[in-house]
Each structure stands twice: as C-alpha cells, then as structure tokens.
Amino acid sequence: MSKYKIAILAGDGIGPEIMREGVKVLKVIEQRNDVEFELVEAPFGASAYFSHGSSFPEQTQALVDSADAVVKGPIGLSHEESKKIPVDQQPERGALLPLRKRLNTYANFRPVYLPKSLAHFSPLKPEVVGEGIDLIMVRELVGGLYFGHKEMGVDENGVRYVREQLEYDENQIKAILHEAFKLAGARKKVLHNIHKSNVLKSSVLWNEVLEEVAQAYPEVNVVHTLVDAAATALCLNPGQFDVMVMENMFGDILSDQGGGILGSLGLMPSACLGTDGKAYYEPSHGSAPDIAGKQMANPYSMIGSMAMMLEYSFGMQDEAKKVWQAMQSVFADGYSTADLSKPGSGVQMLSTEAFGDKVVEHLIKHG
Numbered sequence: 001m002s003k004y005k006i007a008i009l010a011g012d013g014i015g016p017e018i019m020r021e022g023v024k025v026l027k028v029i030e031q032r033n034d035v036e037f038e039l040v041e042a043p044f045g046a047s048a049y050f051s052h053g054s055s056f057p058e059q060t061q062a063l064v065d066s067a068d069a070v071v072k073g074p075i076g077l078s079h080e081e082s083k084k085i086p087v088d089q090q091p092e093r094g095a096l097l098p099l100r101k102r103l104n105t106y107a108n109f110r111p112v113y114l115p116k117s118l119a120h121f122s123p124l125k126p127e128v129v130g131e132g133i134d135l136i137m138v139r140e141l142v143g144g145l146y147f148g149h150k151e152m153g154v155d156e157n158g159v160r161y162v163r164e165q166l167e168y169d170e171n172q173i174k175a176i177l178h179e180a181f182k183l184a185g186a187r188k189k190v191l192h193n194i195h196k197s198n199v200l201k202s203s204v205l206w207n208e209v210l211e212e213v214a215q216a217y218p219e220v221n222v223v224h225t226l227v228d229a230a231a232t233a234l235c236l237n238p239g240q241f242d243v244m245v246m247e248n249m250f251g252d253i254l255s256d257q258g259g260g261i262l263g264s265l266g267l268m269p270s271a272c273l274g275t276d277g278k279a280y281y282e283p284s285h286g287s288a289p290d291i292a293g294k295q296m297a298n299p300y301s302m303i304g305s306m307a308m309m310l311e312y313s314f315g316m317q318d319e320a321k322k323v324w325q326a327m328q329s330v331f332a333d334g335y336s337t338a339d340l341s342k343p344g345s346g347v348q349m350l351s352t353e354a355f356g357d358k359v360v361e362h363l364i365k366h367g
C-alpha cells in the first residue's frame with residue numbers, strides 16, 4: 001500500500017470551508033484505493049499570526065519539509081483587516097512567498113477550463129467561448145518583482161521613495177521555459193510566450209533564453225504576444241490560446257483574468273511544482289473575505305487542486321480524472337455554488353458543503 005503524508009494548511013477566509021470539501025474527496029479516494037493519506041493540519045496565514053504570533057510558524061515549516069505534498073487554502077485578510085498586522089508579517093509576505101521559496105516551487109500551472117456545455121457560466125458571449133475554453137497558464141513562481149530586492153525610505157529632500165527590483169537569471173528562465181515547452185509538446189504544440197520586451201529588459205533576456213531553449217523543441221510553434229495585448233485577446237478570442245508561459249507578476253494578473261473569463265475565480269485550481277519532488281497545491285484565488293463563512297464559496301478550485309496533487313505528486317492519473325469528472329457532473333446536472341447560480345441563470349444553488357457532498361456522491365456511484 002502507498003502511504004503519503006499530506007500537509008493541510010487551511011488558511012484564512014473561505015480557506016477552511018473549501019478545504020473541508022477537498023478533504024472529504026480525499027477520504028473517498030483513500031477508501032477506494034490501495035493508498036493511505038496521513039492528513040496533518042497546521043496553522044498558516046493571518047489566523048496563524050493571531051494564534052501563534054507568526055503567519056508561518058516553525059511547526060508548519062517543519063511539516064511542509066517532511067510532507068510528501070502540501071495542500072493550501074488561500075490566505076490573507078481584507079484591505080482594512082490587514083492593517084492589524086505589520087506590513088512585513090502580513091501573510092502574503094510572511095507565509096506565502098516564503099513557502100514558495102522554501103519548496104522552490106518555480107513552476108505554477110493554472111488551468112483555465114470551461115467546456116462548451118458550460119458556456120453560460122462565462123460572461124463572454126457563447127460565440128466568443130466557441131468550442132469552450134481550455135488553456136493553461138504556466139507561471140514562473142519564485143522570481144521576478146515579488147522576490148527582488150525591496151527598499152523603502154526617505155531621500156535627502158524628505159521625499160518618501162520605494163525601490164523594487166525585477167530580478168531573473170537565465171537559469172530561472174530556462175527552468176520554467178522547459179516546463180512550458182514540455183507541456184506544449186504534449187498538448188497542441190503551440191506555446192504563447194507572454195512578455196513585455198518593448199519596455200522591460202527582463203523580457204529581453206527572457207526572449208533570448210527562449211530562442212535557445214526552443215532549439216530542443218522543434219515541434220513546438222512559439223507565438224510571441226505582449227502581455228497587454230494578451231489581456232485583450234483572452235477576452236476577445238480565448239480559443240486561440242493553449243499553453244501560455246510568463247513571468248511571475250504577469251501570471252498573477254492574467255490568471256485572475258482567466259477566472260474572470262470562466263465566470264468565477266472559484267473555477268481556478270493550481271499546482272505549484274518545485275525541484276526534488278517538492279510541490280504544493282492551492283486555488284489561484286485569495287481568501288475572499290466578502291463571502292467567508294457564508295457557505296457561498298465554490299470548492300472546485302480546492303478540490304481541483306487536490307486532483308492535480310493526485311496526478312502530479314502521487315501518479316494517480318485515473319483517480320484525478322474521476323475527481324474532475326465528478327465535479328463536471330455536478331455542473332452538468334444543473335448545480336453550482338452562489339458564484340455561478342445567479343437568479344435567472346437556470347443553475348440551482350448549492351452551499352459549499354452541498355457541492356462537496358454531490359462530488360462525493362458522484363465519486364461513490366460512478367468512480
């Protein structure tokens with residue numbers, strides 16, 4: 001029997017609600033397979049700061065180091081609430097970025113998927129959704145502006161200033177580009193390279209390295225697109241994209257737009273893959289303070305992140321597929337959570353928990 005230790009970091013806001021549904025799904029997978037999941041919960045995020053004085057306590061650091069995989073709910077507070085925590089200890093800076101660095105999860109995969117049959121979820125017209133949306137954003141996750149040198153101060157004239165550096169070296173760029181080329185080679189053999197080389201030197205180096213890496217993947221056709229134009233193209237014709245690769249901040253912004261064209265960030269799972277088999281899995285979105293504790297959150301993003309864990313960390317492709325199918329069946333039966341069941345949509349509203357129950361039901365019946 002295979003045994004895996006999974007660190008469960010529920011996080012803040014809607015984190016605990018959606019994590020509960022994900023854990024229910026993992027328990028079903030465990031019961032139906034020759035596998036044992038040791039689920040170990042640990043504090044992480046703003047809630048950990050208030051309870052343990054640190055948003056990434058030492059016990060959590062030790063757990064993520066020893067776990068076979070980590071699943072993480074979103075962390076963070078509303079703009080107003082976040083003022084209760086000193087800037088440098090806020091969960092994004094004090095926990096999320098350090099987690100990414102610790103596990104060196106340089107490759108972030110963010111699928112943006114909506115079958116044609118669910119085109120009504122999207123704010124785009126059905127003719128724009130066309131045959132459906134099925135693309136994947138590959139985002140560099142441990143470099144760039146978010147990790148570069150930062151400095152705030154007051155100059156000799158008493159004027160406040162800030163400096164933040166966008167830093168990459170060629171090895172970081174190579175590593176993420178190899179991931180993207182491999183994925184493109186396994187899919188439609190088209191790679192959209194998203195950059196801003198008309199302004200940023202970092203994009204100039206990125207593109208130089210891309211030309212070199214591309215030599216190893218002659219079967220992949222590269223399409224260069226400036227990031228601002230890519231934002232428009234995602235709305236006007238998402239069907240033209242398959243695999244998109246980009247640096248950290250571009251990926252942060254465009255992947256939220258990905259959630260927008262689907263109709264909800266609740267449809268955005270992700271995998272954050274590192275070196276030496278290290279990985280963690282999290283929804284692409286934040287802690288949604290506006291709906292936290294109301295059973296309105298869509299747990300698809302969390303359950304989908306767990307399906308990605310089954311596939312990428314444990315090699316359980318068939319089980320992962322069944323989880324995706326179970327979630328799609330809930331939608332196909334005409335249900336969703338509050339984000340995608342607005343009055344007049346014809347979609348029946350489920351609570352977060354009821355959505356999880358239906359996924360479990362489908363898995364048990366058809367899995």
Ligand SMILES: NC(=O)C1=CN([C@@H]2O[C@H](COP(=O)(O)OP(=O)(O)OC[C@H]3O[C@@H](n4cnc5c(N)ncnc54)[C@H](O)[C@@H]3O)[C@@H](O)[C@H]2O)C=CC1
Nearest residue numbers: 074075076077265266284285286287288290291297298339
């Ligand atoms: N990886 C992480 O832990 C991330 C944390 N954050 C943090 O989250 C906090 C809130 O950030 P916001 O800008 O409000 O972005 P957000 O992603 O939390 O929410 C944006 C909108 O999407 C909705 N939404 C998000 N997830 C949903 C779900 N599963 N189901 C239904 N609706 C959903 C929210 O209700 C809200 O209207 C901030 O403190 C931010 O720094 C933001 C992004 C990622």
Ligand SMILES: CC(C)CC(=O)C(=O)O
Nearest residue numbers: 092093096146252284285
């Ligand atoms: C702290 C942010 C970089 C988190 C975020 O928005 C993301 O990973 O998408």
Ligand SMILES: [Mg+2]
Nearest residue numbers: 252253256284
């Ligand atoms: Mg983001």
